[in-house]
Amino acid sequence: MRTTTDARKAAAALADGRLVAVPTETVYGLGGRADLATTVACIYEVKGRPADHPLIVHVIDIEAAWQWASSVPEYARQLAQACWPGPLTIVLPRSARAGDFITGGQATVAVRVPSHPVMRTTLEQLVEITGDPAIGIAAPSANRFGKVSPTTAQHVLEELDDYADPDDLVLDGGPCEVGVESTIVDCTGEQPVLLRPGHVSASDIERITGMTLGTRTQVRAPGMLESHYSPTARVQIVTASDLNQLPAIGGSAGLIALEEVVTPPGVVRLSAPADAEDYARILYSALREADALDLDLVLAVPPSSEGIGSAVLDRLLRAAAGE
Ligand code: TXA
Ligand code: MG
8 A cells, every 4th residue: 555645646546446545533444435336345355344244434514424315314413413524423224325335235324424634625525526526435444354443544554555455545644533433323213323332422412312312223233243443462351459459460461541540560551541532542552552562461441431431441342352
């Protein structure tokens, strides 16, 4: 893959049907035109992802997003108004625009209007080149299937350079602000259902819509069920007081915990975030660092589970399930 900082060049490559790893405010995505079946097939191949796992379509604005849907409930409009551009993905009944190759054959489509300025410039350019105001970039996180999502251009290269075409691009937009994937909300029913926690929290959704989150969903969100986001090192979730009475670990261990938590002797401090937002931002690079150091075990003390803390805990639980 070749790295660039030129969003115009990235848009031209996308218009031609090439793959471009794109920066977003959450994590880097492996992008390709959402209207080209052959391009989307390349995304699945490079990622090593099963074909029935649907992709998120990224578009420039709200009107473009609704072009991908056949109907949009009022509460979804409220969420879009309040959170877009930003780290929220909305699942809706699909329109004819969304092919089976995007939705994994489901009758729903996932759409999102990202806020990252470099991604926005890329989308603007792509709209201009193609003349289609609703043109979409399909982009799963730019990691191999089941692995940790990349939050820098360098992490994308570490994940995908061996699998992508040498001419595919990585658009470097700097480190991602949020650090964990977008909140996904199923908006196909009477009330919103949270499918994946993220920076937009459950209480944000209830406040914005004035509705209680539902629990029943017909929507299948593969990738949310199995272990995911897993480094090679084993991940174990612990409390700060567990650290005072650690049994012999019998190998090398690292620690991720808020800065006030003291590192036990013999343990490598991987990261000491100041708060839950900071924890989300550094989590994936800390997990990568554990593998770079060839550690056997990562001990993680989660932040309190309010707001984005619940997204951090969700990802830690999945990483810990990955043994
Ligand atoms: O922050 C993000 O959302 C990043 C950036 C690049 O936008 N993207 C991302 O994509 O995390 P991915 O493919 O790694 O995760 C998308 C999740 C998958 O679990 C998939 O099953 C679910 O969204 N999804 C996609 N389309 C869906 C649909 N139509 N219905 C239900 N779930 C869907
Ligand atoms: Mg992913």
